[in-house]
Structures are given as C-alpha cells and as structure tokens.
C-alpha cells in the first residue's frame with residue numbers, strides 16, 4: 432500500500448547570521464536542513480502503523496511527502512500505486528489527511544453544508560453519500576450537531592465532524608497527524624474506536640502520528656520510531672516492550688515495612704511511594720529473587736508485576752540515545 436525507499440527531504444533555510452547588515456538581508460546565505468534522512472519502509476493494506484518521534488523528528492514532513500503536499504529531495508515513494516507528488520489529484524481520491532490542528536470545514540455555517548460541499552468535490556453518488564452519512568451518524572454520533580455552525584461546536588464535536596467530512600469518499604488510506612490533540616478521554620476513545628472499526632470493516636490502512644503514546648498503544652501493533660530524520664525502530668510494539676530490560680512491581684504493604692531491608696542488595700528505583708503502596712522498577716533478571724523476598728515477608732500484603740508502559744519504554748529510548756535500534 433505504501434512503499435518508501437531511501438526517502439530524503441532537505442529544506443533550504445536562510446543561515447542565521449548575527450550581523451544584521453543590508454548585505455545579509457539582500458543576499459542571504461542558505462544552508463541545508465535535513466528533515467528526513469534516507470528512510471525506507473513498507474506498509475501493507477489494512478495495517479495500522481504508529482509513527483512516533485520527538486519534536487522536529489521529521490513526522491509531519493514524512494506525512495506531507497506521503498500525501499503529495501511536499502516533493503522529496505530524493506528517494507522513491509509510492510502510495511496506493513501512485514507517486515504522490517506527481518499524481519496528487521488521483522491520490523487524493525484514495526487517501527485522507529487529518530491534521531488535529533487544521534480544519535477543512537466552513538467555520539460560520541452549519542456542519543451539514545460542509546458535508547454537501549465535499550460530496551460534490553469528490554463526486555459522491557447520492558446512494559454512497561447516504562450510506563456514509565448513516566455510518567457517521569451512528570458511529571460518530573453526529574445527528575444532533577449537523578445543523579450547528581462549526582464555530583459553536585466543542586472541540587470533541589468538531590473533531591468528529593472533521594473526521595467524518597474527511598472520510599466521506601471512503602479513502603483506502605488515512606494519514607492522521609495528532610487526531611486526538613486536546614480531546615478528553617471519552618471523546619478520544621470514541622474516535623480511536625472508530626478508526627479501529629474502519630480498519631476492520633473496510634480494510635482501511637492507517638498511518639497515525641501522535642505524541643499521545645497511549646493512542647498508539649491502543650490501536651497499533653506496529654510502530655516506527657523516527658529521530659532526527661532517521662528511523663530508529665520499525666517493528667512490533669510487543670517486541671519493543673519485550674526488549675525492555677525492566678519490570679515494574681507494585682507492592683501493597685503494611686505501613687511500617689522496610690523496603691531497604693526486604694530488598695537489600697537489589698538495584699531498584701522507587702517510582703511511587705505511598706503509605707500502603709510502593710511502586711518500584713527493577714531489572715528483569717532480578718524479578719525472580721525480588722518476588723521471593725516479597726513472598727517471604729509478613730509485612731507484604733500483595734504485589735503485581737507489570738511491563739513498562741510503551742510511553743516509559745520510548746522515554747528511555749529517547750533519553751538514553753542508544754543509536755540504532757533496528
């Protein structure tokens with residue numbers, strides 16, 4: 432569905448010059464800024480990919496190249512059989528790009544007018560339009576808001592409408608850039624459940640970029656980590672979590688317990704310390720022995736062993752800067 436090989440995007444930016452002279456203003460010197468550096472990956476039909484990275488990693492630039500908004504500096508890129516920057520019109524019939532902070536609807540008029548407009552833009556038949564609207568009314572609960580002007584909608588309502596309008600033409604691929612930004616947990620889950628539904632029901636391929644790692648953990652099996660324009664990891668989320676060398680142990684205990692004494696000799700980090708509950712992080716190899724000590728101690732009431740959350744795993748990757756992970 433998506434094929435990218437050795438893809439690079441270099442921006443030409445004016446070189447920062449501390450000296451503010453007329454010469455520098457009239458004849459600026461430029462330098463190259465490598466935003467995406469020789470990346471390669473493939474995405475199969477009906478996959479849901481999480482594309483993550485810190486600020487400035489190259490995510491939006493990649494999505495813009497995938498959707499034909501930007502022309503790559505070099506490399507190969509094919510999306511649904513098209514070269515995006517050459518066949519943007521054809522490609523747009525098969526994809527949707529949803530950016531959490533950008534709107535495609537008309538601000539001052541009722542929501543339904545935007546739907547009618549895009550029905551004509553995409554030349555959608557009356558029958559297909561009715562079917563799609565039924566789906567949106569049902570799954571995104573739009574029935575009570577279609578006649579309200581966009582500017583009067585809450586952020587959650589607006590986002591549900593944005594998504595529905597962008598999906599009127601039943602695209603095969605969705606490029607999502609921060610689709611749940613600013614939403615409360617209920618609105619967020621509704622939207623994520625809807626994406627999962629589209630994926631199952633219509634085999635829609637989903638390419639999701641977000642800073643909200645919980646979103647990725649909820650709906651993606653595969654994750655691509657990009658860092659300073661370079662792909663650091665491309666694989667299963669489960670494998671990434673399994674590679675992690677730590678476990679989290681949540682210990683329920685009596686008030687007067689002594690952790691140092693119970694776990695004497697083990698390297699541990701205390702993450703949360705409460706009166707009757709303490710959460711610690713220990714290396715995987717020590718878990719067996721730590722558990723032994725906990726079981727044999729009368730001050731310990733109960734305990735749970737958990738893997739690190741995807742968010743913590745990624746945090747460690749970014750912080751440790753371990754280089755190539757692949």
Ligand SMILES: Nc1ncnc2c1ncn2[C@@H]1O[C@H](COP(=O)(O)OP(=O)(O)OP(=O)(O)O)[C@@H](O)[C@H]1O
Nearest residue numbers: 442444464466484485486487488489490491492493
């Ligand atoms: N139009 C542009 N001109 C020059 N440099 C740009 C342009 N757009 C992005 N960049 C630079 O390219 C790099 C990658 O930016 P990009 O927006 O793709 O990152 P990102 O991963 O989407 O970041 P964020 O999560 O902050 O949105 C950054 O260093 C950014 O400053």
